[in-house]
Amino acid sequence: MNTSKFAVLLAFAFTLLYSCQEEKSSESDSESQETVSTEIKKGGSLRLAISDEVTTLDPKFVYSVHASQIASMVYEPLVKFNPKTLAIEPLIAEKYDIADSNTTFTFTIRKGVFFHNDECFPGGNGRELTASDIKYTFEYYCKQEAQEMSVAYNTVFHGNVVGLEEYVSGQSDEISGIQVEGDKVTIKLSHPNADFLKQLASPSASILAKEIIECKGLNRGAGTGPFKLSSNGPKGILLVKNEKYYLKDDKGEQLPYLDTVSFKIISSKIDQLISFEEGEIEYIDGLPSGKIKYMVEENIRNFDEVPPKYVLAHEPQLSVEYYGFNLARPYFKDKRVRKAISYAINRQSIYDKILKRQAYSPGQAGIVPPIKLFKGYDFDKVQENSYSYNPEKARKLMAEAGYPEGKGFPKITIEYNQNDQNYKVAAEIQEQLKKTLNIDLQIEAVSFEKKLENSNFGRSDIFRAAWVGDYPSPQTMLLLGYGKNVPKSMDKPSHPNSMRYVNPEFDKLYEKAIQASSEEESYKYYAEAESIFMDEAPVVVLWYYEDNQILHSYVRNLYFNEIKYLDFRQVWLKEWTEAEYKEYIKK
Missing domain, CATH: 3.10.105.10 (Dipeptide-binding Protein; Domain 3)
Known part of the structure; x- marks a missing residue:
């Protein structure tokens, strides 16, 4: 296959991947993303490949990309990114107000958000999240032990929040710029910062339960996210659906749609590609373009047929x-x-x-x-x-x-x-x-x-x-x-x-x-x-x-972006029919 033909095919596949998922209203916190099919198929397992074992999911110490991707589905911050547009959307905070020239941020905490069940809680039952958890979590992230390297302290809070330095130095037993009143949390900054909401959307600013922190259970993954940590070992990580998750789609259907998301440790990209072709995984991230070009040349029918079997995307x-x-x-x-x-x-x-x-x-x-x-x-x-x-x-x-x-x-x-x-x-x-x-x-x-x-x-x-x-x-x-x-x-x-x-x-x-x-x-x-x-x-x-991604076309609503943020809340699995695909093409 010549270079120009491959480029055209890659561009076509990229367009297909993104346009198979309709635009979502940024105003809706029902997480709606319509597709051509009006009947969403619930259940199933999305299987992905990662190269290395993830040693910690504690948001305070999450440094690697894959650890961040996994942690962001188990733990949750106040707000999140729209995976397609990277616009900020409410999450644990159902709404927020910004005042005083980007120096005062007030978050109203959503009711009905529960932590996952864990032995750290009395009776093993996860309790409802409260506004006090936000203040406790942020002070935990900023408490500097002698040899610790807190991601959130350096990338979110340091130099931003009023009273932080007094807290870190031991002059105060709290961060005075973070205050709780009822279901509201107010964060006061020492200077304007238009990017502060974006910083709060990172996995390193996820909200934790005091009980989990104190009994050192953070690697067990008892967060509030759409998935719960089932296992983490040398062969991979398994996430299972959180049946008590609080978000629903625009039709009132419970999220997430998937039953499980598994991350299989396959160190070699060649072995990942073999697993993909054999149907053992649905998605590969970061596949070298030379390998993709070879795969396209060897499997041209799987990309050219209607509907296609495989989809490619590349993203700077x-x-x-x-x-x-x-x-x-x-x-x-x-x-x-x-x-x-x-x-x-x-x-x-x-x-x-x-x-x-x-x-x-x-x-x-x-x-x-x-x-x-x-x-x-x-x-x-x-x-x-x-x-x-x-x-x-x-x-x-x-x-x-x-x-x-x-x-x-x-x-x-x-x-x-x-x-x-x-x-x-x-x-x-x-x-x-x-x-x-x-x-x-x-x-x-x-x-x-x-x-x-x-x-x-x-x-x-x-x-x-x-x-x-x-x-x-x-x-x-x-x-x-x-x-x-x-x-x-x-x-x-x-x-x-x-x-x-x-x-x-x-x-x-x-x-x-x-x-x-x-x-x-x-x-x-x-x-x-x-x-x-x-x-x-x-x-x-x-x-x-620049990342190259390849996935089976039956994976719906999985978006890619420049910061490698993956959101599995509304991902679902369903083969395209020829009629459905042709209807989509007309639109």
Whole structure:
């Protein structure tokens, strides 16, 4: 199959996937999404593949994409994203009011929301959620133990909520900016933040029960979500329908439609594809485009027939692959060294040779992926301080920093979490830096958990990382450079700014962007902050992600988006009939 024909087929399949599901009214909290068929088929199991075991579902410590996807169906935040549009919708909070120029957020808590049954509750019966659970949960997330790295503290609450620092430092036994009155919770911010609702929609801001926290039962998954955790082991995770779930569709039918959702651990993408073709799983996320092209060529009838058997989609992601410098190391304090290394890396070669062009693009812009999600963002301004392969400039900067031809530069280590692609990239960069700058690097593979620990505690020289945005805003990417999240002590973890990059001018612009009165104004300040970040080169941006998804066409209402948020509440399974499909085509 030639490239143009494959592109047309991919575009057609992408259109089919999205248009098989009618637009949902953003005003409705009945979760309605009409399809061509008026008869929804309830029950059944949706089976997905994931590559690695999920070690924790505690929202306080959920870092990986798959853990977030699973946790978001077991636990729930106050509000959620519409999986198709990424607009904010009510969830545990049935409504909310925003006042005082985006500084006062008042949430009315929905009645009839129950936690899943769990032995932590008296008699094992889950109780009804109350407004007090919200305050207790948020204070739990912000209580800083000596060695803890709370995702929500750093990505949602820190620098936002009135009284937070007094609580964290022990000067107060509560966060004064979070108050409960009856069924209402009011959160007061220290400054305007138009993205605060988006931050609250992330899985890391999910609401928990005091009983579950105190008896350390969070890995058992006793949340309020549409699914309950049935099992979690080396073979995968099984979620089962929450029969007491509070949401219904627009016809008054109980959600969710599915009986179970299972996540099978299949480490190899080739093995995932085999399982998909054999009907053992319905959906694969992140399949390399080369593998999809091969599958299309071998199974063209399954895509061309009416109705099709398989559906393809591809979506640019709010996600970046990068190498971070540990700026606590003396040899990385000189930005000329960091810039030299960044210029010495041939990203295009990595993109072509190792990735086989299976990404959105090489990392020749900034830390914010240059995708259409951010219309009006000044990517051109950022690119003025970005990096492409320039060995002459790299050698010149290294010499200016006092290391001509690499002389006197210490031997350093690149640390990465073990997998074949990460190894190939590290080995390629090792070779490129030796050839261009004559510096010696070791490369070391560790577990994902060890890599995360080492980078956050400043034990790595250079570390491999990938960051997926939690919400649709440049803020979620530029949080990586926010210096006020960096602890003064090396004994405390620094996350997500694991580079320990601190620049007061960056912080000032970042904060101005958060407090801006319009998206246009915020984009202006974010782009200025990003330009500084890229000029300072605390990271080497390698590439931007693009996901390819493939699924059986009988999977209805499963949407894909730039932040990899999956919502299974209204997913249902039903084969298309030829008549039904043709009726849909007419419309």
